[in-house]
Amino acid sequence: MSEKGIRIGGLSKRYGKGDTAVDALKHVDMHVAPGEVVGLTGPSGSGKSTLLKCLGAVISPTAGRMTLGDQVIFDDGWKVKDLRALRRDKIGYVFQAPYLIPFLDVTDNVALLPMLRGVPNGEARAKALELLTALDVQHRARAMPSKLSGGEQQRVAIARGLVNQPPVILADEPTAALDSPRAMAVIKILNEMAHKFQTAIIVVTHDEKIIPTFKRIYHIRDGVTHEETGEGRGFE
Amino acid sequence: MISLAGRDILQAWGKFVFTGVGLGLLIGVTLSMAGIYRGMIDDAKVLLDNSSADLWVVQKDTLGPYAEPSSIYQDTWRGIRGMPGVARTANVTYLTMQVRQGERDVRAMIAGITAGEPGTPGWPPYLVAGRQITRSHYEAVADIASGFELGDRLQIRRNHYTVVGLTRRMVSSGGDPMIFIPLKDAQEAQFLKDNDAILQSRRRTEANPAFNKPGSPDLLGAVIDSQTTNTYVNAVLVQIEDGYSHDDVAESIRRWKRLTVYTRAQMEEILVGKLIATSAKQIGMFLVILSMVSAAIVAFIIYTLTLGKIREIAVLKLIGTRNRTIAGMILQQAIALGVIGFVVGKIVATLFMAPIFPKYVLLEPLDSIFGFIAVVLICVLSSVIAIYAALKVDPAEAIG
Structure with missing residues (x-):
């Protein structure tokens, strides 16, 4: 398997100290290759959110190693100096609720990320429009988020996650608020985008109807992951 | 961005x-x-500017005439006028009161000004309508902020005055509009007693054998006259001749007349620093x-x-x-x-x-x-x- 994409090995996260310490993650291993979409499932309290926060460079693990492409992000207590810039440049996020910025129109919601990197406004907007076109929401480019349907908002959120062409996208329950046809449409888009931009996508989900669409799934329980693969799985 | x-x-x-x-x-x-x-x-500042005075001569050890009562004899101006460096002098009397016109009354600062001509200290320096006071009684020049108009009849104490001129930005330090009337009228208004008090005073004087001697029939009349007339003013406004130091002239008046004298800067300090x-x-x-x-x-x-x-x-x-x-x-x-x-x-x-x-x-x-x-x-x-x-x-x- 390629060394690119995102890889974690022996990742652990402990909250608290002494008798009250809780091990949320216990030696978790995971690898997602570029262009691959994997699922991450688990019951409440299993460590799913903690794993997502570690993968998203929002919190630092207590131990273990995480690499993004060739770049080491965490290594047994050591971490990259500027996690904020790493999140901006290397990681895309798609949430259960789209969490679009309500006072920016659709184009600027997507263009904001490249703008934050210093890309000129015109260039950033052109890039955003290109992605919106790819996701078939270009006709709502000047609309405010409050005027969009749930499915449109989620597609805009995906465009925002992709706009900086990050090597990895973390999607947290992206279909939870959508009906089946729209949920399948979102998964289809994520697969297409992963293939098109060679992005590693990790989808956290409880959604039974989309779980069979993943070729590989990581189940997490009590802070420990189990990988499941199999023939017949995957998105058609 | x-x-x-x-x-x-x-x-x-x-x-x-x-x-x-x-x-x-x-x-x-x-x-x-x-x-x-x-x-x-x-x-x-406008009050000081429009008085056209360089010095304010007031009763000794008072902050008059605006911040404290001051009373000096009305002939004091003559002695000051003769001193070196003094170009002009003028008596002035100020009193703040309600001025009535028909059914309404206006709070105003009454300024009693001496006979003279435009430019005399204490006079309103300019008019926006009408003329200056030319008669020695019962004429008034009012600031337009008072709301009075030319020809209006005002009542100050028991006398009536006709508004013959209007001026503007002539106000007291408290912002009350000023009304200028002849000095004698203002002196009367300032020290006027009510009729009962005058009668009582006359009766007491008549009953005093020292003032009512059979051999001096004119004495009683003279004493009563002196009791009912006011021979005091609040201040003497002084203009200095060109080339003389204001401080030197003020010091000279203080020394020889035993009065308190304020220069423009000192008067401004009193008004701004103390009064307001x-x-x-x-x-x-x-x-x-x-x-x-x-x-x-x-x-x-x-x-x-x-x-x-x-x-x-x-x-x-x-x-x-x-x-x-x-x-x-x-x-x-x-x-x-x-x-x-x-x-x-x-x-x-x-x-x-x-x-x-x-x-x-x-x-x-x-x-x-x-x-x-x-x-x-x-x-x-x-x-x-x-x-x-x-x-x-x-x-x-x-x-x-």
Whole structure:
């Protein structure tokens, strides 16, 4: 398997100290290759959110190693100096609720990320429009988020996650608020985008109807992951 | 980079504008308070300027004639007039009272002026209508702020006066319009006793054998006359000849006449430093309180607006927005609120408060500049709590 994409090995996260310490993650291993979409499932309290926060460079693990492409992000207590810039440049996020910025129109919601990197406004907007076109929401480019349907908002959120062409996208329950046809449409888009931009996508989900669409799934329980693969799985 | 603050304001412009208008009314009151203070100082200076005097000669050891009662003999001016360096002198009497005209009355400062010509100390230096006083009794020149018009009949004590001239910006240090009448009339008005008191006094004098001697029939009449006439004035206004030092002439009068003499600078110090000092402190306190209220309002509004965007701020932080970009957004919104408030406040103070306020409101451009700087500084300080709250937001909140 390629060394690119995102890889974690022996990742652990402990909250608290002494008798009250809780091990949320216990030696978790995971690898997602570029262009691959994997699922991450688990019951409440299993460590799913903690794993997502570690993968998203929002919190630092207590131990273990995480690499993004060739770049080491965490290594047994050591971490990259500027996690904020790493999140901006290397990681895309798609949430259960789209969490679009309500006072920016659709184009600027997507263009904001490249703008934050210093890309000129015109260039950033052109890039955003290109992605919106790819996701078939270009006709709502000047609309405010409050005027969009749930499915449109989620597609805009995906465009925002992709706009900086990050090597990895973390999607947290992206279909939870959508009906089946729209949920399948979102998964289809994520697969297409992963293939098109060679992005590693990790989808956290409880959604039974989309779980069979993943070729590989990581189940997490009590802070420990189990990988499941199999023939017949995957998105058609 | 797009302006996040600007976009947020445009999105919720109604909330911003209405908050700005509310803040603006408060700032308008604050600017007006500063204008009232400036107006009081200007009134005091105008009073001194328009008296055309270089020196004010008053009763020894008093702060007269504006800040304390002062009484000096009416012939004192003659001795002062003959001193080296003195160009002109004029008696003057001031009294503040209610002046009646028909059914209404106006609080005014009555100035008794000596006969003379325009330019005589104490006279109104210019008129906007009518003429100066030419008769020795029962004529008046009024400031237009009194509301009187040419030909109006005024009642001061028991006498009636016809308004023959109108002047403007002739006010007391308290802002009351001035009414000029002949000196003799003002002296009478100032020391006039009521009829019963005069009768009682005459009866006591007649009953006194020392004043009512059978061999001196004219003595009683002379004594009674002296009791019912006023031979005192409040001050002598002095103009100095060119080439003479005001301080030297003042010192000379102090030494030889045993009177208190104030130069223009000293009189200004009395008016501004003593007479209106309490009012100035009150206004200063109001300014401080209003500034604090404004700051509290801006802080509350900006804090509330920020708390309403916690999720968006968490998302912005998660996707890598720098703290200074988020802080800048909040700061810009606070400043925008202040700018809207200041513009509204300036309009309110200039167009609505100043024209209708019963006192003279002087809105100095420099005060407006300082006011603007103060508003911006208050807004910057007020945004600190909101910025602190925003920077404490954990980006993980966006993930859940």
